[in-house]
Amino acid sequence: MTEPLVTFVGVAHPWMCDTMGHMNVRHYAAMFDDASFQILGHIAGLAGHEANGVGWADVRTEIDYKHETRAGTLITIRSHLTKLGRTSVTFEQVMSGTLDGIVHAVSRTTSVRFDLAARAAVPLDAAMRERAGKLLTSGSEG
16 A cells, blocks of 8 residues: 545634534534545546446444544545455545644545445446555455
8 A cells, every 4th residue: 555545635614613612523524425535436436436327335434533623724634445345445534634643533434335226235346446455554455
């Protein structure tokens, strides 16, 4: 694996903050979701677009909140795969301060390649597996 893929760059806007003055969890989830489109797109490639009847279905997500995120904080999310299965991938996304590198949150998600008509999991093809392998943490293939 090379360096984790930068999948999101943004800012914690004041309107994203709750009554305690830090970014509300719904906005962490949205930022991680936006980042997931990037990593899954890098795996699926140009032919992997939902227009061909196949997409992704998240089946598990877990978020660990590590450091308070206040309004104005510049955020970068970097993503990499931790597991490559027959029909699924598990990836980790690390949200950190762009300027200071402080880790604010870590998300782990499992997504299944999904036939939108049959409503069932389908195997990742060879090209997807090759692209995914480049994003995989060393020693994590399942």
